[in-house]
Amino acid sequence: MYKKIIVPIEIGSIEKGEKIFRKAAELLDNGGEIILLNVVEDIPTYVAIELPGNIIEDAMKESRERLGGLVAKTGIPAAVEVRNGSPATAIIAAAEERRADLIIIASHIPDIYNYFIGATADRVVRHAKCSVLVDR
Template sequence: MYKKIIVPIEIGSIAKGEKIFRKAAGLLDNGGEIILLNVVEDIPTYVAIELPGNIVEDAMKEGRDRLHDLVAKTGISATVEVRNGPPADSILAAAKDHGADLIMIASHIPDIYNYFIGATADRVVRHAKCSVLVDR
């Protein structure tokens, strides 16, 4: 059905990420590509002063390692990518850069600030130029 699928995965919710990764594989055309994406958010300067200088780089390395482990565990072929910045913006930029025809994103249980779907998923749905599948 789809030639290029972006699957953003939050490392703190790797089990949920594995679930949507497997679903994405079922939607992929022969010869298609899945891009597993982890986004490491920037740390505000007033907080970063109190933290080790390499915390973002370490988080990006951990994200890359965990996604490679997920690929190995599932046996599903995928490209692993880690970006730094605001999650929704980074997901949308990855979709544009790769010419994705689907973003498959997980949503969490909403709170008062993002009642229907998660804030990141909500922003991706509203601004994506391709189809978006939100997995609950």
């Protein structure tokens, strides 16, 4: 069905990530590609002053390791990519750069500010140029 699928995974919710990763494998064409993506958010400067200088690099390294572990655990072949920045912006940029035809994103139970889906999923749905499947 799809040739290239971006699967953004929040490392703190790796179980949800595994669920959508398996769904991506079911929707993938033969010879297609899945890209597991994690985005490490920037830390505001006023907070970063109090933290170790390599905190972002360490978080990115941990993300690569955890996503690699997910690939090993499931046995589903996938590329692993870790970016830094705003999650929605980075997800959309990855999809455009990789010419993805689907993004599968997990959504948490929303609060009053984003009643239907979570904030990141909402932004991705609104601005992505490819199809987006939101899993709850």
